[in-house]
Amino acid sequence: MTCDPWRDKLDAYVDGDASQGEIAGMSEHLRTCPSCAADALSRLQMKRMTQAAAARYSPSPEFRQRMEKSIQKNVRSSTKPVWAFGWIPRLAVVAALVLMVASVFWTRHSAREQALAELLDLHVSTMASANPVDVISTDRHTVKPWFQGKLPFTFNLPELQNSPFKLVGGRVMYFKHTAGAQLLFNLRNHQMSVFILQDQPGVVPFESGVTATREMAFNSETWSEGGLRYVVIGDASPSDIRELSELLRAAARPG
């Protein structure tokens, strides 16, 4: 009897993915074929050894704690707006919710929403990261040159000396397989990310002009300037987000 058809099914048999009929047939074959039985045994041993060897890395308790806090914080912030409307009469709340749900339904799958959501995820992940930035400096003359050679474009950063904002640092991020800059700014206890990307049609699907958005208790503002798309996201107030955006817009303007 040729063993080839059986050998082809040995992996599925060992992985527990063979059909009932195949299992019965294979079991019968293995009772009569020492060669295939030895092969099956070896594959099973290898699978078990790989299983033991691959369970190699464990997350630190600190990281687990950070993750749990981060999830809880995001769950809370996603429910905050509902509680905030508690003072409005019930009918108005229902009407507002219907409108909100309809609006969310209408726009949820739009490319713009998805892009913004992706950038918000990046911001939240960065906030929770033990190493949020790759270049740590409050000096724009240190942070900006650090990106040279890492990005296919350059950008200007504002002078923040007489402003309430503080530059924390930056890192290279990837959006739709394209490299961009992520800069972190502090304002009192608030942290904001500024994403700077090449404004390629279809890749960064935002409207022209300045657009301000509120999503999961985060505020954002986005605009296009000199072929670059800027997105500012953070838990600061809309007016603070706008103030930082104005500073960035002024720095980006030629002259």
Add this chain to the structure above:
Amino acid sequence: MTSLIEVPERDETNRSYTIGVVADRTGDFGSFEELAMPHFAKLYNFAHWLAQDRAAAEDLVQETYMKALRGFSSFQQGTNFRAWMYKILRNTFLTTKAGLKVSVSLDSDGDDKPAEPAVTETPESVLLARVEVETIQSALEKLPVKFREIILLCDLEEMSYQEIGQTLGIPIGTVMSRLSRARKAMRELLAANLQGAS
């Protein structure tokens, strides 16, 4: 009928067929934590194997959970939650600097070829008798990502071929042939390692 080879059944408690829970609690974000956190340690292990770096693995897991939390309200009934989480993690990895380097090699390069039997000069039984945990870990590290990830999903995570297909976005036939080629590459690496050591 008993077989000479006792193939253990998969540990079904490790699986996440919790779609009923998800369906009943759509919109209740509290349930996300209940469903997602039991996978935390294993997702981290998988992320570390992909990224080969602790800080990068932490960032990867962090981003995965944030994306999953955001997409949880639209999570479809009938979808496998575990495969969904691993898929998000893997797709997130592929957008990182390290992931972009390997994403090109993930495209089909012989996946549709029939699986060839693994042949090494070292007999399998001899090979296994001399292999240590560190040798397997070293071989796993050297494997191309497309082979490493499929071996981890199958042997460590004990995913079914269907779950692996959902995670990697490939048909079951491709899962089988890629797995076969991955194991062949693994055996060849182990054999080379042992020959080099002797």
